[in-house]
Amino acid sequence: MKLLARLSPLALGLTTAVHAFSFDLDVLGRAPSYTDLVSFDNYSLSLLGQRLFLHSGEFHTYRLPVPDLWPDILQKVKAAGFNSLSIYTHMGSINPAPGVIDFDGYRALKPLYEAAKEAGIWLVMRPGPYINAEISAGGLAHWLTSEVAGTLRTNATDFHDSWVPYIQGFIDETAPYQITEGGPVIAVQIDNEYSQKLGAEFFQELIDYYHASDIVVPLTYNDPGQNKNFINGTGAVDLYGIDYYPQLFDCSNPYDWKPLRSNYLQYHLEANPSQPHYSPEFQGGAFDAWGPTAPGYDSCATLTGPDFMDVFYKHMWASNAKLMSYYMIYGGTSWGAMPFPGVYTSYDYGATISENRVLRNKYGELKRQGFFIRSSPDFYKTQWLGDTLNGLKVGAPEDTFVTHLLNPDTQAGFYILRHNDSASRDNVDVPITIQTSAGPIDTSIVLDGRQSKIILADYKFGASSSILYSTAQVYFAGVIDDRDVILLYGDEGQDVEFAIDLVGENNAEVPEGVSITEGNTTVVSVSTTTGLLTIHDSDAQLVLFADTETATGFFAPTIPDATADFGNFWSYGTNNTVLVGGGPYLVRTASIDGETLVLTGDLNTSTTATIIAPASVQAVKWNGVDLEVSASNVSSKGALQAALPFAGLSEQISLPTLGGWKYRDSLPEITTGYDDSAWTIANKTQTNIPQKPLYGDGRVLYGCDYGFCENIVLWRGHFNSTGEQKSVNLSINGGQAYAATVWLNDVFLNTSYGNSTNNRNPIEERDLVFNFPEGALVDGDNVITVVQDNMGLNETNGGNPNSSKGPRGIRGFQLDSGNFSDWKVQGKVGGYTDFPDKKRGVMNEGGLFGERAGWHLPGYDTSEWEERDLSQGLAEGKAGVGFFVTTFDLDIPEGVDAPISLTFEEELGAAYRVYLFVNGWMMGKRVANLGPQYKFPVHEGILDYHGTNTVAVALWAMEDEEVSPTLALTLDAVFEGGVGEITIDNPQWEATGREVE
Numbered sequence: 001m002k003l004l005a006r007l008s009p010l011a012l013g014l015t016t017a018v019h020a021f022s023f024d025l026d027v028l029g030r031a032p033s034y035t036d037l038v039s040f041d042n043y044s045l046s047l048l049g050q051r052l053f054l055h056s057g058e059f060h061t062y063r064l065p066v067p068d069l070w071p072d073i074l075q076k077v078k079a080a081g082f083n084s085l086s087i088y089t090h091m092g093s094i095n096p097a098p099g100v101i102d103f104d105g106y107r108a109l110k111p112l113y114e115a116a117k118e119a120g121i122w123l124v125m126r127p128g129p130y131i132n133a134e135i136s137a138g139g140l141a142h143w144l145t146s147e148v149a150g151t152l153r154t155n156a157t158d159f160h161d162s163w164v165p166y167i168q169g170f171i172d173e174t175a176p177y178q179i180t181e182g183g184p185v186i187a188v189q190i191d192n193e194y195s196q197k198l199g200a201e202f203f204q205e206l207i208d209y210y211h212a213s214d215i216v217v218p219l220t221y222n223d224p225g226q227n228k229n230f231i232n233g234t235g236a237v238d239l240y241g242i243d244y245y246p247q248l249f250d251c252s253n254p255y256d257w258k259p260l261r262s263n264y265l266q267y268h269l270e271a272n273p274s275q276p277h278y279s280p281e282f283q284g285g286a287f288d289a290w291g292p293t294a295p296g297y298d299s300c301a302t303l304t305g306p307d308f309m310d311v312f313y314k315h316m317w318a319s320n321a322k323l324m325s326y327y328m329i330y331g332g333t334s335w336g337a338m339p340f341p342g343v344y345t346s347y348d349y350g351a352t353i354s355e356n357r358v359l360r361n362k363y364g365e366l367k368r369q370g371f372f373i374r375s376s377p378d379f380y381k382t383q384w385l386g387d388t389l390n391g392l393k394v395g396a397p398e399d400t401f402v403t404h405l406l407n408p409d410t411q412a413g414f415y416i417l418r419h420n421d422s423a424s425r426d427n428v429d430v431p432i433t434i435q436t437s438a439g440p441i442d443t444s445i446v447l448d449g450r451q452s453k454i455i456l457a458d459y460k461f462g463a464s465s466s467i468l469y470s471t472a473q474v475y476f477a478g479v480i481d482d483r484d485v486i487l488l489y490g491d492e493g494q495d496v497e498f499a500i501d502l503v504g505e506n507n508a509e510v511p512e513g514v515s516i517t518e519g520n521t522t523v524v525s526v527s528t529t530t531g532l533l534t535i536h537d538s539d540a541q542l543v544l545f546a547d548t549e550t551a552t553g554f555f556a557p558t559i560p561d562a563t564a565d566f567g568n569f570w571s572y573g574t575n576n577t578v579l580v581g582g583g584p585y586l587v588r589t590a591s592i593d594g595e596t597l598v599l600t601g602d603l604n605t606s607t608t609a610t611i612i613a614p615a616s617v618q619a620v621k622w623n624g625v626d627l628e629v630s631a632s633n634v635s636s637k638g639a640l641q642a643a644l645p646f647a648g649l650s651e652q653i654s655l656p657t658l659g660g661w662k663y664r665d666s667l668p669e670i671t672t673g674y675d676d677s678a679w680t681i682a683n684k685t686q687t688n689i690p691q692k693p694l695y696g697d698g699r700v701l702y703g704c705d706y707g708f709c710e711n712i713v714l715w716r717g718h719f720n721s722t723g724e725q726k727s728v729n730l731s732i733n734g735g736q737a738y739a740a741t742v743w744l745n746d747v748f749l750n751t752s753y754g755n756s757t758n759n760r761n762p763i764e765e766r767d768l769v770f771n772f773p774e775g776a777l778v779d780g781d782n783v784i785t786v787v788q789d790n791m792g793l794n795e796t797n798g799g800n801p802n803s804s805k806g807p808r809g810i811r812g813f814q815l816d817s818g819n820f821s822d823w824k825v826q827g828k829v830g831g832y833t834d835f836p837d838k839k840r841g842v843m844n845e846g847g848l849f850g851e852r853a854g855w856h857l858p859g860y861d862t863s864e865w866e867e868r869d870l871s872q873g874l875a876e877g878k879a880g881v882g883f884f885v886t887t888f889d890l891d892i893p894e895g896v897d898a899p900i901s902l903t904f905e906e907e908l909g910a911a912y913r914v915y916l917f918v919n920g921w922m923m924g925k926r927v928a929n930l931g932p933q934y935k936f937p938v939h940e941g942i943l944d945y946h947g948t949n950t951v952a953v954a955l956w957a958m959e960d961e962e963v964s965p966t967l968a969l970t971l972d973a974v975f976e977g978g979v980g981e982i983t984i985d986n987p988q989w990e991a992t993g994r995e996v997e
């Protein structure tokens with residue numbers, strides 16, 4: 001479907017519009033030629049003229065390098081009642097070299113856009129070019145950090161020229177998928193987290209560039225704090241937002257909450273009162289740093305767990321925020337050279353969806369919030385009536401805090417209640433007076449520790465039903481089969497009540513624990529309960545109540561309307577849904593085909609689903625299989641029970657033991673007579689990197705200046721023996737947690753270690769003297785060989801946009817006597833301009849001999865290699881680098897999503913690093929003497945679940961010590977269902993155009 005950009009919703013004949021909008025162009029700062037299909041006022045965003053609570057999470061497709069799995073994340077987000085995702089794109093992958101724009105494979109946007117359309121998920125795109133994101137150089141292409149002389153993220157001409165092809169590429173991919181074209185893209189963010197003082201002209205250049213292009217959706221911004229950047233003046237965007245991470249990023253003490261900050265709304269009203277309150281990033285987890293005391297991502301998930309989401313997210317609702325995106329909702333993997341030096345390979349983030357795509361317990365809270373928002377359109381436009389006791393009488397205890405929000409059009413009231421001390425663990429009974437259209441109501445509500453609740457007044461649901469007030473929470477409200485349906489819930493052991501206009505002749509008995517008092521309006525009181533209760537069941541209305549856990553088991557999938565525009569988007573193309581509860585792990589999609597409800601989803605156990613559907617539904621298909629269906633007593637019509645069969649396929653899965661390893665030394669560079677004549681001579685004396693060489697002879701030994709910007713880089717410094725030399729002084733820069741091992745000829749000298757202890761005491765460069773042992777010096781030509789791990793480039797810090805240019809390499813070199821003749825450098829084959837593996841891209845490999853030869857790739861012939869078990873480590877317990885390669889077969893049953901990890905099983909502590917390649921993809925960096933990561937999830941799509949797989953371990957021992965890595969395949973979970981067929985496309989060694997060494 002094509003829509004003309006300039007059509008108004010009325011011209012589109014949209015009758016569902018709740019908001020006849022007009023906007024003041026001066027306020028919006030936008031010319032009238034842009035689309036009015038996306039608009040906003042001081043309350044909320046509107047799409048197609050209809051208000052929306054933008055309910056979103058952050059997902060980086062490049063951190064899940066299997067495009068066939070992207071719909072899995074979209075479906076999981078959609079199934080929680082959410083309507084949007086926020087997406088960074090990665091310049092560093094898409095634009096690996098000057099003038100090269102590559103939207104193939106995991107870099108593609110089209111499959112994301114198609115999947116979002118299919119799932120009914122709106123997208124806010126955030127292409128940067130700078131994204132921060134705990135990614136090397138904050139996402140800027142590595143090449144520009146050395147090729148651009150001007151200051152990054154300014155209007156410097158060469159910086160401008162460096163981002164134009166990438167942004168133009170993004171525009172070409174994205175413009176056809178804007179909402180104006182029937183697509184999912186509703187906004188584009190300008191860069192990220194910056195300062196107007198430093199970047200006003202740069203932002204204005206980006207804005208002008210978009211405005212001269214086919215991009216017509218609003219341009220947005222994410223401020224890193226309450227700094228009022230880019231609201232007015234040069235570089236100001238259309239819609240301003242701010243990010244909040246109330247618990248920051250140390251997950252070491254996950255039960256100690258930092259206090260909730262009370263001035264969110266006040267800041268918004270000072271900063272941009274004519275716009276809606278928008279948080280493009282609100283804390284959805286936290287990243288974790290290198291180091292033995294790093295707490296790991298499960299701690300981050302605890303720190304930002306369901307109670308945190310309950311209290312802190314609803315505090316943003318209480319601050320009248322109507323656009324919220326949780327960073328991250330799925331973190332994924334910073335594979336290859338993606339991480340900035342502050343984080344390790346996993347970017348799990350403690351997010352709701354874990355790195356291996358398994359749902360954490362946070363998902364239940366996400367669903368409760370997602371379905372409440374989706375069910376409550378009156379909440380999309382509210383006035384804030386004060387956060388004192390306004391409108392609500394709160395007696396003892398006085399330590400609770402309530403905010404009253406009121407819809408000015410419908411008078412629906414929302415009282416958001418929490419403890420004054422957000423971290424309080426007290427359980428209190430709070431007396432309240434609720435203002436309703438029938439006058440003030442005195443009642444009380446129980447508030448548990450670290451809990452937030454919403455008390456409703458004059459809440460409308462379905463087509464014509466209403467609740468006068470409720471201390472029960474709303475899980476779902478809507479229309480099913482022309483009947484108004486609501487599912488309320490309360491915690492076990494907490495009494496709740498609600499006053500409701502019950503409509504139609506009731507077919508239900510009053511359940512135990514429920515009392516119904518008829519009056520002007522009927523008051524329903526529910527005491528301690530478990531399970532699903534039918535309160536009222538008529539042809540016009542179905543009122544259900546459940547305990548929190550039972551309610552949370554329900555899904556309400558969107559039933560797309562194939563004939564409508566935006567037919568998969570909730571409330572835009574369809575309002576049709578069904579309720580499916582009782583234990584399916586996930587309900588992905590639903591449709592109705594005649595009398596059959598067609599569901600797809602995942603199971604991790606057998607269960608019986610309770611289904612509320614149109615009365616015409618007589619049969620249910622689950623993942624293509626007809627289910628055994630029986631009547632359910634939940635409702636007199638439209639209620640079914642269906643047995644969901646878990647076949648127990650997990651018992652058919654046994655993962656092979658990794659064995660039969662083949663071994664080959666990967667450091668011929670330290671052997672006598674090694675020929676480095678094909679290597680690049682490192683003889684530059686100029687660099688655009690601000691940190692200049694510390695000492696030496698003026699030569700610049702920074703890898704990126706020679707095209708070798710990421711992963712391992714090798715250096716060889718030649719000198720003639722004077723017979724006198726006893727040492728060399730080297731200052732080596734690799735970024736936080738780096739290592740660099742140094743040899744004189746074939747004699748190990750020492751390893752220079754960076755450091756990090758949970759982001760404290762980080763060391764990114766060390767200046768050390770390497771002493772030559774007796775007899776190491778030879779007559780004539782001697783060679784210092786340095787194997788250097790490049791941990792990535794820093795993010796831009798504070799006031800210095802050039803801090804993402806980094807001197808990774810050797811910043812100082814000096815023999816104690818005499819001088820170096822040639823310095824040679826070698827990184828990945830071809831450097832960034834001519835690397836052969838276009839599929840896996842510029843981030844994948846580095847300069848180890850084995851990588852240059854392609855030993856990490858599937859199909860490399862290792863038949864002549866030595867047989868040696870990985871646990872035997874390198875020969876003779878020496879420092880060095882070797883490759884271990886083996887293959888294994890997987891035979892995972894079809895129709896199963898079985899996340900698998902590669903797990904190092906021995907304790908932390910040994911002085912080695914591993915670059916772990918799975919079917920050619922560098923899926924993990926194990927730093928055994930630093931930690932913490934030992935388990936590396938690898939997805940189907942990288943793994944072939946129905947064939948042969950290759951694992952290659954590049955083992956770098958950093959001391960003359962025995963190391964003994966043990967590696968195993970581990971099965972993380974088994975779900976019957978999944979997203980469907982996954983294409984396997986892992987180019988073999990032959991296909992990546994390398995020569996046998």
Ligand SMILES: *[C@@H]1O[C@H](CO)[C@@H](O)[C@H](O)[C@H]1NC(C)=O
Pocket residue numbers: 155156157201
């Ligand atoms: C960058 O912006 C400054 C401030 O407006 C201006 O003086 C300068 O000429 C601009 N530089 C370029 C290259 O456009």
